[in-house]
Each structure stands twice: as structure tokens, then as C-alpha cells.
Amino acid sequence: MTGRTLLATALCAFLGAPAFAQDFGFAGILSNTNQGEDLPTLILGSGKPISDGPIELESGKVYELEIESDGSAELALEGPGFFRNIWVNEVVVNGLEIRPYGLESVEFDQAGTMEIEFIAIRPGQYFLRIPGSSGDAQRVDIAIR
Template sequence: MGEADEQMPGRSNSLLLSTLFVSLAQPIAAEGDKTRRAERIEPLVLNASTGFSVTQYEIETGVYYRWRIESDGLEEYKLLAPGLFRESWIDQVVIEDKEVKPFGLHAVEFDDEGEIDIWFIPQRPGEYPFFVEGLDTQGFSGVFIVR
């Protein structure tokens, strides 16, 4: 034992316990990170002639999701999901491999053909409509059922 250890007899035990705690906590932290791998839900395709490709999603609170939205580019689409966006933690929005880390989200808009990915965790159960502004009566409406 060194001179410092003789002056502080609990030092070796404290160091050992600290090391043990850190090594045990790391796997727990990794398992608890919900954003490590997103569950991909069926992509939503916005098609000028047929409307939405999907009109109902069933998802769960506390699960990390990736929602891909694809536009055919034949119309300008402003997609809103106000209740879902308000009651979810939005991790990121990815447009052409560029990430946006928003504080909140109101809508996503397509002026041309393309894809947008929304990565989110729903926080509260409920039924949340999503729709394209001005086209909701023409096949551009659906609902998220969050359990």
C-alpha cells in the first residue's frame, strides 16, 4: 500500500466501486437510448391521382419511429399532422440527407418530387389526423392511432 492509500483507507474501495458502477451502467444506458434504432413505418406516398398510399397508421407511445413521406411532384403538397407533431418528440427531419433538429414541427411542404423523413417518438395516446392542406377531401387525409 502506498503512503496516500494509508492516509485514505477507503480510497481503494471507492475507486473499485466507481469502476464497477461505470462498467455496469454503460450497457444499461445503451439499452435505454430509444433513438439508437428507429422502427420504420410504411412510407406515405403523395400521388396526385390517387391521394395517400396509406390512410391509417397504428403506432405506440414511447417507440422511436421513422416516417418517410414521398411526393410524386405533380402538385404542391403541404402535409400537416398538428396533433401528432404536438404530442410527439421530434428528433429530426431529414431532407436530401440534410438533418434538421427542430424544437417542434407544424408542417412539411413539397414543391417538387422528393422524400422527407421524420424521426419521432409519440408521447400521448390518441387519434391524430394528418392531411394535405386544401386537398383533404380528395383522398389526402388519414389518421395516426397511437396506443
């Protein structure tokens, strides 16, 4: 059962909707028509830039952010302001889906890929950066409009 199917089933049960309602798909914020554009993959590597430039998101849209680490160093991304102003649906690591209440940072101890599916909520200027870094290449600015 996919994450969205599981969520639809739970919502139908919670709202008292008939079980067949989930067969019609999502409406509103989680619908397939509410998908934002593809986001650039963020790359974590020792001394490498995280992204080619800033990222712009639209409030209320669903996005999937892919983060790749080349394993050259133990690296993390922090962005508490960003993570507090999105709703995280799931984090996928090695095919395992995690449904957290919230995030403040993520860390890679070795090479790998992580996908974070989320809904942009509160408009503003945010960032993700490698903790303790000061260079512009070690940070990506994110605007939610």
C-alpha cells in the same frame, strides 16, 4: 458523427457521465430495442391517396416516417395535433439532418423524399392531411396507443 452519437455525447456531458458511457449505446427510450415496426411510406401526388390505411403507433417507441412526393404538384402535409404529441428527433431532407424544436406541417415544392424520426408520446387519435382537402384519400389517420 451520427445524430444518435451526437445526442449520446451531449447527454453524457449534461449528466456528467464519463465519456466512455456513450460507447455502450443507448438505454431506454432511444435504444435500438425500442424501435417500432416499419411505417408505410406516405405518398404525395396530385389526386393520389396518401396511404393505404390508418397507422397505429405505440407510445414511447421510436419510428421513422418516410414521405415521398412525385412532384406532380406543390403539396404539403399538416397535422398540428399529431406533431404536438410526438417528439421529433430529426428530419432528413436530401441527406441533410434538421433537428427542429417542433413541426406543424411539411411541404414539397418538387419531387423528393423526407424522413422524420420521432418518438410517439401522447396516446390519442390524430391525422396528417393535405391542407384544404376534404377527401378521405388525402388524409391518413394515426392512432397512438
